[in-house]
Amino acid sequence: MPTGFKDWLQTLYVLLTFSAVLCFGALKSVLVGPIAGLILILGNLGVILGLFPAHVAWTVYTLLKTHKFDVPLKVAILLGLPALFGLWLGLSIAGSCLVGVGYGFFTPWVSSFEAFRLEDESKKFYHCLVDGTWGVIKGSCTVVRDFADLCYYSYPNYLKELRENPVSNELQPLRFIHVPACIIVGLMGLIVEIPLYTAIAIVKSPYMLFKGWHRLLHDLISREGPFLETACIPIAGLAIIMWPLVVVGSILLAIFTSFFVGLYGSVVVYQERSFRRGVAYLIAMVAEFDEYTNDWLYLREGSILPKPRYRKRKPSSASEPSVGRNQSIHERFRSIFPEAHGVHVPTLTASRSVRETIKEVKMVQIWGSIMKACEVRGMKLVEAGVITQSDLSDWLKAKHSNDGPVVGTGLPCFSLLHSLLDSIQSGSNGLILFDGTEVNHLNRPQDRLLDWFFQPVLVLKEQIRALQLEEGEIRYLEKVLLFGDKMGRAKSWENGSFVPHDALRAAQIEGISRRMMGMNRSVAKFPTYRRRYRHVVKELMAHAGGKGSSTMSVTRPLVKDGSMNSSTEKDGSVRSMSSRSVASIDIV
Structure with a gap:
């Protein structure tokens, strides 16, 4: 034929x-x-x-x-x-x-x-x-x-x-003198930002509609991006039909974000102690949004609207990122107003193929691996009597995670510690998940929630690597993470730990524990976390009630492709997982 x-x-x-x-x-x-x-x-x-x-x-x-x-x-x-x-x-x-x-x-x-x-x-x-x-x-x-x-x-x-x-x-x-200024600027922000953001989004929506269709049709004809695989052509065809709804959603998102952009003017007045700079912020944000949408839609560079300066001094890197001359408008917009990350217009650049997208580690995979690690390592601690059935019950009945700290905070931090130690031992530039998958800057999910934690976790990993913890110091860190200020519980757990004689080194280890606990408390506020973690705790309850005396053997590759040998020690100060034990049991 x-x-x-x-x-x-x-x-x-x-x-x-x-x-x-x-x-x-x-x-x-x-x-x-x-x-x-x-x-x-x-x-x-x-x-x-x-x-x-x-x-x-x-x-x-x-x-x-x-x-x-x-x-x-x-x-x-x-x-x-x-x-x-x-x-x-x-x-x-x-x-x-x-x-x-x-x-x-x-x-x-x-x-x-x-x-x-x-x-x-x-x-x-x-x-x-x-x-x-x-x-x-x-x-x-x-x-x-x-x-x-x-x-x-x-x-x-x-x-x-x-x-x-x-x-x-x-x-x-x-000061009382700033109270009226904050209220007035907040109200002005709602009056000014909402209609102007709405007007800019509506005026530019036809450009977004036709340029999006042009991009998708170009990919369809040239078989690029989502149209590269024949099986995905129907899905991409649905994207062409639904593109007007995406445009409408972008308009609604801009309107929704304008509420918070306007109200943030009150914060600027409070920070700068100046009514004039609060008004300048409101004017500048309209120009920034106009310039931001121009850049996304490949229209003229910059904005014809004025952009007055509303900061007295250049903010430090600890509070807000600096704005350099060579930064893109996306980076400048995020650095000037980090709270306005929600102001997005979908990019019209050529998209990647489905095969390229599949190479990314999905967020659901990371969540699943985190929960599986907590479950398996928690079962080991339950079998060893480190975590009791009353600890699990206290967390299930508690309204606040702090009311059940051993299970609510200690166990996730304990699991994170061993994930970091696995990553250090393997010499990974990223993070080794429990199933052996390596997450790094190349394959990490492009998720806003992950942005807040991925880099801090990598920084924490490098801090642990730099400390070159000995075996007993690792055990001490485990105790601090699991029990916190419960000194009686910590002393009753004989896991071979020792408190460093150097006061500075002990303070560094405790500082790492506080940072890990802070990260866990922040993650625990996510709604999906509690639902998933509650299932893990229920599994541990069942294990503590009926299988507490059984043993568990879990094996897994160190990395997904098996290219790294688990017996190879990349760092002499951090032992391989086979040589570390928790209460005389192997945590894998």
């Missing part, structure tokens, strides 16, 4: 299949979407309205009890709380409705096309029928649960840290 005729038949088959799946996906969206959307919307509304009185009480109580703010600043925050809570109600309810409609309608549709990625041809039709039905309904319930964890656990934990953290004793003063 001629090659041209084969290509024509293949193209016709793809187009017919695409049309059929498009219609079938729309049918599933009509049938499943209302159920999933209502579950998500009504569930989130119940959480928002049900916990609203508690949120008000917790916030006011924390504001009155904290020593971080002086009386004038507390008065200013109290005056602004009604507006902030009103903004929270409005945005959270509107956001829940939009997410519910979007998730319920589009997820079944997209799931039908995801079946094309399967290699087994016999299962494609089955998954095209099944995917996006019951799984979407379960997913909407999971979203509601995660949102409830965020409102009921994460927010109170943050407030409790604000009340009890020693750092909060650093008094932040505010």
Whole structure:
């Protein structure tokens, strides 16, 4: 058969299949979407309205009890709380409705096309029928649960840290003369930023629409980017059809972000002690947004709008990144206003192929590996009697993670420590996960949440490497991480540790433990973390109740490709995992 005729038949088959799946996906969206959307919307509304009185009480109580703010600043925050809570109600309810409609309608549709990625041809039709039905309904319930964890656990934990953290004793003063200025600039920010951001986004939306279609059609004709694999052409075709919705979503995202950009003007007034610089900030942010969108859409460079300077001095690297001449507008925008990371317009550059994307480590893989490491290492500690059943029960019953520190903070930090030691021993430039996968700057997920922790974890790894810990010092660090200030529990655990004689070295080890605990408390505020970690603790409870006397043998490669030998020691001060023991048991 001629090659041209084969290509024509293949193209016709793809187009017919695409049309059929498009219609079938729309049918599933009509049938499943209302159920999933209502579950998500009504569930989130119940959480928002049900916990609203508690949120008000917790916030006011924390504001009155904290020593971080002086009386004038507390008065200013109290005056602004009604507006902030009103903004929270409005945005959270509107956001829940939009997410519910979007998730319920589009997820079944997209799931039908995801079946094309399967290699087994016999299962494609089955998954095209099944995917996006019951799984979407379960997913909407999971979203509601995660949102409830965020409102009921994460927010109170943050407030409790604000009340009890020693750092909060650093008094932040505010003169009464600055209170009206903060309020006025905050209101001006809402009045100025929201309509101007909206106008800029709407005016430039036609450019984004047609340039996006041009980019996608160019990839389709030249078979580049998402169109490189034939199996993914239907999915990319769906992207062409749905591109107008992406444009609308970008407009809504710009409007949503403008609320926070405008309110941040009050913070600038407080930081700079100047009403004029707060107004200058509002003007500069409009120009920055205009320049930012110009750069994304490949329009004229810069902005015709004025950009007054609103900082008295160049901020230090500890607070805000410096802005260099050779930085791109993306970097300049993020450095000038790091809180406005949400102001995004999807990039129109040529996208990578599916095969290139698959090489990345997915965020769900990292979460799964972290939880599996906690589960396996926790079972070893349970078998050794280091973690008791009462510790697990205390965490499950506790409202705050600090109420069950051995399980809530100690076990995750203990697991992270051994992951870092594995990475040091293997000589990795990144982080070795529990399943042996190496995550580095080349294959790490491009996720905003990971950005906050990936580099600090690597810095912590290098600090541990530089200390060149001896075996007994590693054991001492394990004790500090697991038990903290519970000295009785720490002394009863004979794991071969010793306290360094050098006071400076002991302080360095304790400093590392405090940084690891701080990272874990920050990660524990993520809603998905509590749901996943609760499952791990329940597994440990079952193990402690019925399998506490059993032994477990878990083997795994040190890295995914097996190119590094686990018996090779890259650092003489850090032993291989086979030579380290925890309470006379091997932690792998």
